[in-house]
Amino acid sequence: MPPVYDPDAARAEFRAGLRDITPLSLGVALYGLAFGLLAAQVGIKAPLTALMGLTVFAGSSQIVAVERLAAGAGMSVAILAGLALNLRLLLMTASLRDELAGRPLWQIMLGVHLTSDENWGLMHATRCRGGRAGYWYLVGGGTSLIAVWAGATMLGTGFAGLLPDLAAIGLDFAFTAAFILLLRNLWRGPGDLAPWALSAGTTLSVAVLLPVEPSWALIVGGLAGAALAAGRGAAHG
Structure with a gap:
């Protein structure tokens, strides 16, 4: 059975997701800037970095893929390395079968694409506190995250173009710093x-x-x- 659509309830849930994810979005912006610096080191321009963020939308996968390219690995191997690191997303999206059941294909694709560690975890945490958090809450949080991520990576790439030599001022450590931030963010417990x-x-x-x-x-x-x-x-x- 398709879910009963209540426009007012959906809008309220979407806005709640946008609002509640804000502190996590600020954290995403930090390592998005760091990733942008890294992308600039391998010659990726700001618009392409933003497009990558919008279409791939997987921070750790993007970081590993670009790092492998910087290390001289081929494109196909870099993509495979990024995909392998994000196989956990298959498990996360598989757990959304109740939220996605009965929805049109475009909503299923949108929900799957916008699912990340942050909004997926926040949705379940909100439910545990007795709050209303379903499909549109997940999409609201994901919308904030993808916009912040793409914007921050583009800003980081543009900022790197204004600097003479990232290694000379210590910003070549940005790859490692961004990945440390990501790992800390992904850790959910023992x-x-x-x-x-x-x-x-x-x-x-x-x-x-x-x-x-x-x-x-x-x-x-x-x-x-x-x-x-x-x-x-x-x-x-």
Whole structure:
């Protein structure tokens, strides 16, 4: 059965999502600026950086893909490395079957595209506090996040063009700083420890022990961590 659409309730829920996500959006802006600096280092222009943010909208995936390009990896390998790091999004969007059930295709695609760690987690936290948080709350939060992310990355890229040499003023550390910020933001508690540890250990082992390009170590590590997370989720589901 398609969900009953109440325009007033949908608008109120959308606005609540926009409002409640604001503190998290400010954090996204910080590492969006850092990513923009990184993108500029490999020659990506501001409009293309913004377009990447709007179409990919996966911070850790974008950071890893651009970092791999900067390290000399090919385009296809860089994309695979980014995808492997974000396999957790498959599990997150799969958990939205109740919110997406019965909706038209465009709403399903929009909801899936706008789902991120921040608005997905906020939706469930709001529900736990007894608040109204469903599909339109998720979309409202995602709309704020994607706008802030694309805008911040574009600003960071444009700002980098005004600087003579990022390494000379210490901003070449922006890649590492942005990824540290992302990791801290993605950590949801002790339950994440096992998949993270397996992913890191697998990546390190493959990179050290096998004669392969480091991007493949990231891909294998991402797949291993996602497989463990999926198995644990199925066991508890």
